[in-house]
Ligand SMILES: Nc1nc2c(c(=O)[nH]1)N[C@H]1C(S)=C(S)[C@@H](COP(=O)(O)O)O[C@H]1N2
């Protein structure tokens with residue numbers, strides 16, 4: 001009906017399923033019996049059916065019964081000195097794909113996008129990408145040195161850094177390898193593993209331009225090398241134009257100190273640019289007259305093209321969107337009827353202008369309302385109401401950013417980039433809705 005489809009191969013799909021937090025069949029039966037999902041979430045014929053019908057069902061914690069937890073005192077304050085999510089949310093965690101990397105130190109964990117609401121990633125769920133593991137940095141012992149082609153080199157303690165004027169900005173960080181396993185076909189049946197290398201936080205810190213004014217850049221200074229304090233001593237070069245535009249030397253994330261996974265006590269946030277330029281555990285900024293190509297040769301991310309040549313610097317993350325519900329981990333649980341198709345869109349070029357949604361594999365499109373706030377180089381949430389007729393469907397989202405750039409299909413992207421790439425795969429994602437409400441990752445061919 002929809003032409004040639006590519007589905008994930010069985011073995012890899014199985015691993016994804018083992019790790020995924022889909023309901024077990026017993027849990028699913030339980031939910032159906034209790035009517036938990038169907039009662040609150042399904043509209044039939046325009047009204048919320050099931051709400052009154054379920055009253056009086058043998059479910060002891062439901063109204064009009066008085067639930068167990070209302071009949072006794074709860075735990076007191078500071079029983080959780082650092083508050084943790086409800087134990088019922090234990091499946092909402094970062095996950096890794098064991099076969100993807102040889103070991104866990106140079107590896108990646110994926111954020112559970114299927115469970116997230118709004119646009120802010122909670123700190124404990126922010127994806128992680130480490131080249132040499134996560135160092136435990138003592139902030140008292142940590143210093144940030146700024147030197148090179150500058151008038152007044154400095155070495156700052158973390159206290160010194162906090163004496164500069166600060167900014168707080170909401171920005172996404174995406175690893176350019178996000179979705180990179182899928183250039184040659186569908187691989188994994190999971191939103192988390194396919195798209196979970198993007199997260200979004202409110203970052204607080206000092207503008208790098210403020211620090212540059214403090215040290216005074218010499219006229220020959222054109223690039224800034226940033227170096228991390230981890231075992232990889234990861235370095236990236238950033239051109240002065242970007243440095244003076246919107247780069248932040250960040251020490252806080254969503255209102256608290258950076259998490260160790262995110263570069264505690266200080267990292268670079270390079271809005272809209274490849275994740276790898278956002279150097280964590282930042283210890284050194286060196287102003288130079290050219291990029292440090294030679295030393296970065298082995299560590300720089302390049303994109304191999306079809307003709308064997310490579311793109312060297314691909315800094316900006318192009319516009320991308322994905323439907324986060326329904327998705328393989330979030331099937332349609334209540335039969336046909338009204339659902340919200342929800343998802344996330346973002347672009348390293350600025351703001352998201354519009355998102356279109358298709359339920360027929362890209363033949364027709366409907367504009368999906370954007371949820372406020374819509375901010376530059378931030379995740380943006382969209383949601384479109386959909387009356388599912390219970391038949392198989394192919395759902396897609398397509399973002400248009402403020403430059404007019406339209407998110408490409410995989411065929412369009414491959415025409416420009418070939419299939420040798422790993423990085424920067426921002427093609428339209430297709431989810432297949434099956435008649436039983438389950439959802440599969442497919443590629444339209
Ligand atoms: N010092 C250092 N900085 C680093 C890395 C690293 O391994 N070491 N990984 C980079 C990569 S490849 C990415 S995608 C982002 C990921 O940021 P996150 O772990 O906070 O999600 O950090 C970047 N900064």
Ligand SMILES: [Mo]
Nearest residue numbers: 175176275276
């Ligand atoms: Mo990355």
